[in-house]
Amino acid sequence: KQEVTQIPAALSVPEGENLVLNCSFTDSAIYNLQWFRQDPGKGLTSLLLIQSSQREQTSGRLNASLDKSSGRSTLYIAASQPGDSATYLCAVSRTNPMNTGFQKLVFGTGTRLLVSP
Amino acid sequence: EADIYQTPRYLVIGTGKKITLECSQTMGHDKMYWYQQDPGMELHLIHYSYGVNSTEKGDLSSESTVSRIRTEHFPLTLESARPSHTSQYLCASSEVSGTGDEQYFGPGTRLTVT
Numbered sequence: 162k163q164e165v166t167q168i169p170a171a172l173s174v175p176e177g178e179n180l181v182l183n184c185s186f187t188d189s190a191i192y193n194l195q196w197f198r199q200d201p202g203k204g205l206t207s208l209l210l211i212q213s214s215q216r217e218q219t220s221g222r223l224n225a226s227l228d229k230s231s232g233r234s235t236l237y238i239a240a241s242q243p244g245d246s247a248t249y250l251c252a253v254s255r256t257n258p259m260n261t262g263f264q265k266l267v268f269g270t271g272t273r274l275l276v277s278p
Numbered sequence: 279e280a281d282i283y284q285t286p287r288y289l290v291i292g293t294g295k296k297i298t299l300e301c302s303q304t305m306g307h308d309k310m311y312w313y314q315q316d317p318g319m320e321l322h323l324i325h326y327s328y329g330v331n332s333t334e335k336g337d338l339s340s341e342s343t344v345s346r347i348r349t350e351h352f353p354l355t356l357e358s359a360r361p362s363h364t365s366q367y368l369c370a371s372s373e374v375s376g377t378g379d380e381q382y383f384g385p386g387t388r389l390t391v392t
Contacts, residue, residue: 165320195380204284204368204383205321250321254379265337266381268321 165269184251284384301369
């Protein structure tokens with residue numbers, strides 16, 4: 162059974178710091194991995210999607226890496242801002258959507274990030 | 279920004295009532311999903327749909343039911359609400375693309391059953 166763990170559970174940093182969020186998964190047979198952001202009481206916003214054949218993806222100040230063989234992914238946030246404060250969720254996909262037509266995501270419990278001015 | 283909507287956003291209701299949580303998307307996605315999320319816990323898939331007239335149960339057992347009569351609409355119904363149903367319910371949709379099967383989420387419905 163796939164399990165996804167995110168460390169740390171909570172993180173508080175001053176504005177301007179670079180930071181790394183960690184995600185690990187127990188079954189390396191994944192199709193892709195997604196990082197999401199969730200603001201309090203809100204839905205999820207997709208940040209980055211990395212296919213299993215890729216090593217990293219970048220979007221603005223965000224960079225996500227994937228090491229499938231070791232079951233790890235990191236989300237790097239450069240020059241953090243108070244607006245980055247949210248919970249960051251990692252999710253891995255268990256099946257190839259092109260074969261089965263369906264992608265099941267397994268989520269971690271998230272890292273709560275607080276960036277103070 | 280994804281165009282997926284959920285109503286109501288918040289609902290407080292008494293035990294035994296029938297409720298329907300609405301979810302609509304305007305992106306024409308074939309696949310839609312319902313997740314349940316308790317505070318501080320992971321999201322768990324409770325229902326999904328490949329397309330019209332196709333629905334399946336997810337990983338987490340749920341007493342709720344769903345229907346998919348139209349592509350854009352995927353409502354979730356609880357026939358008789360109980361306090362154990364108190365949770366946040368998130369709807370999502372996706373379409374397979376060259377980069378994968380990226381899911382887009384609605385804002386969620388926070389349900390409290392008293």
